[in-house]
Amino acid sequence: DIQMTQSPSSLSASIGDRVTITCRASQGINNNLNWYQQKPGKVPNLLIYAASALQSGVPSRFSGSGSGTDFTLTISSLQPEDVATYYCQRFNSAPPLTFGGGTKVEIK
Amino acid sequence: QVQLVQSGSELKKPGASVKVSCKASGYTFSTYGMSWVRQAPGQGLEWMGWINTNTGNPTYAQGFTGRFVFSLDTSVSTAYLHINTLKVEDTAFYYCARVGILGVDYWGQGTLVTVSS
Numbered sequence: 535d536i537q538m539t540q541s542p543s544s545l546s547a548s549i550g551d552r553v554t555i556t557c558r559a560s561q562g563i564n565n566n567l568n569w570y571q572q573k574p575g576k577v578p579n580l581l582i583y584a585a586s587a588l589q590s591g592v593p594s595r596f597s598g599s600g601s602g603t604d605f606t607l608t609i610s611s612l613q614p615e616d617v618a619t620y621y622c623q624r625f626n627s628a629p630p631l632t633f634g635g636g637t638k639v640e641i642k
Numbered sequence: 643q644v645q646l647v648q649s650g651s652e653l654k655k656p657g658a659s660v661k662v663s664c665k666a667s668g669y670t671f672s673t674y675g676m677s678w679v680r681q682a683p684g685q686g687l688e689w690m691g692w693i694n695t696n697t698g699n700p701t702y703a704q705g706f707t708g709r710f711v712f713s714l715d716t717s718v719s720t721a722y723l724h725i726n727t728l729k730v731e732d733t734a735f736y737y738c739a740r741v742g743i744l745g746v747d748y749w750g751q752g753t754l755v756t757v758s759s
Contacts, residue, residue, distance in 0.1 A: 625745030
């Protein structure tokens with residue numbers, strides 16, 4: 535099975551900082567990667583699909599990039615409401631649709 | 643609008659069974675698959691598998707075979723998760739989530755299953 539490894543597992547940054555989260559697949563998955571945000575006590579929410587497409591309603595400070603095995607989620611200017619755990623997930627026709635281990639983002 | 647509404651929290655004893663429902667609305671049920679995702683307290687997301695809502699064919703992730711069963715009632719656009727012979731370590735939130743060609747896009751609100759003697 536393809537493994538998804540996220541880094542870091544947690545980070546603390548200041549308001550306005552640029553934040554970058556990495557997700558690495560153990561095999562190439564083209565651009566078949568989504569990013570989700572889960573705020574404390576809430577349901578996960580789709581942020582980015584197909585590696586770089588912004589889901590409707592998601593603020594433009596969020597962006598995704600990458601293809602193959604290495605992917606990045608970037609928050610261009612961290613806001614208080616961005617405190618959450620972020621997960622990547624691969625998708626395509628071959629299960630399992632593995633999630634990364636998550637990255638917890640906190641405000642410094 | 644797309645909605646996935648799950649059944650309420652459950653408190654069960656070890657060895658019992660539980661059935662979690664997920665009622666879909668706002669789209670044609672058979673055109674998207676349904677995934678199930680587990681989240682133990684304070685832990686990450688685990689993909690349990692999915693069911694093809696057109697054929698009824700389930701696919702289970704490793705670690706979710708045997709005691710876990712996905713089913714459908716297409717007449718009421720509802721997916722079900724059955725867990726048999728519950729264990730304390732099954733205590734978790736269970737989410738249904740719609741899955742299409744671009745992966746999981748909509749999630750249910752989650753159902754907390756607590757297993758305790």
